[in-house]
Amino acid sequence: MENKFNCLICSEELEYFDESKEMDCYFCKKKFSANASCKSGHYVCDSCHSLGAFEIIREYCLKSNSINPMEMALDLMKHPSVKMHGPEHHYLVPAVLVTAYLNSIGDRTNLEKLLNEGEKRAKNVLGGFCGFYGACGAAVGTGIYISLILGASPLSEEKWGLSNLITAKALEKIASFGGPRCCKRDTFLALETAVDFTKEKLNVQLKKKENLKCNYSKINDQCLKDRCKFHKE
Template sequence: MTDEKTGCLICGGELVYSDTEKEMECSFCGKKFRTNVACENGHFICDECHGREAEAMITAFCLNTDLKDPIKIAITLMRHPSMHMHGPEHHYLVPAVLITAYYNEINEQEKKEKALKKALSRSEHIKGGFCGTHGTCGAAIGTGIFISVITGSTPLSGESWSLSNRMTATALMAIANAGGPRCCKRDTYLAIIGAVKFLEENFKVALPVTEEFCCEFSGLNRECRKKECPFWCGQSDNLK
């Protein structure tokens, strides 16, 4: 794995998306997959290879931190070299930081490890690029995973089933209203902030959350919408 933070992780080239899938070999593990995205120079990296190191880092940090602000947890994790500008690792990051902040806030830290394992297992089914091909963003689904984990929801549940789906819908509307193209950082912020409000309204748990801040990753995003993004304020790299 190279240190490219955006675009192709091998050469930094532009990623090319197609509306049809073709079989390609992962440039790292050599396994073959059906995919609709590859870089302009022909490189392809599967979701597992893309996010493997980041997932381990996210779990380790979440298990050991006592932070209760999910935005601060998320930004700290995003600064790690294994986290790229875009990628399916964000699909795990969202439920992981919410689970961490929630159990830290209610003083039930012993439940984090089991909950994080469930969140990781469920998030692995959300492929990269879902936001453009399946009409739903992995960050939004991540909030639904969070609610389903803390409530123990199953397909046969009643209220918890409803809450999990309402959470995903709430986050997805905020992301959709922000407009495209996708930005994994912006969509992660929107999903987390939406989940914090949903948690307070439906579970009476108020997490301390940073809502006004400057996104320090905009310079890495080739498609950054700049002034049209609620988190853009020049090239500042500090929280307000």
């Protein structure tokens, strides 16, 4: 969540060691000699602590072996650069989906290339796209995902259709909850749609996080509360 104190991951108080310990960074997974962590053992290196949203999304995905895009998204949302709302979610969606897909099929050869291209495309989806253009950026992110993994272009046939179809399905699901926008809700809905779509159309099984409950209601003035399926009482 935003405005975290102490641990970036769980907000617990930090503990300082008399002697440095070797620890893995929560985000980049690299090993560091560290002199502090929270009581739960979370450690974030100085580099990841200071990275911007697009950078931390890319770096995290490059190190992740997960096939659960929703859990990956929840992890990334803990980083302070990923705000309550913002266009970084337009990249977060295709990034975690591409990563989970390539991990699932066991071929990460083009991961960095696809993440870089996905970032370029996502940056063309402006903030406020949902209300001003009638196309939520999280849903567009699912279309970017399918386009990237299938190599679709404006001249493609079936691949073109699938890229547009997943966006349409994600938009329909997001629209069914009505407004105002919530980048967390819309991201979760887009990812749920993409996991189902990937299994149905590509026969690749990604994992879902069942019974996901959102922890961001208190910092979202426009939260739908009990009208949102992810609302936590």
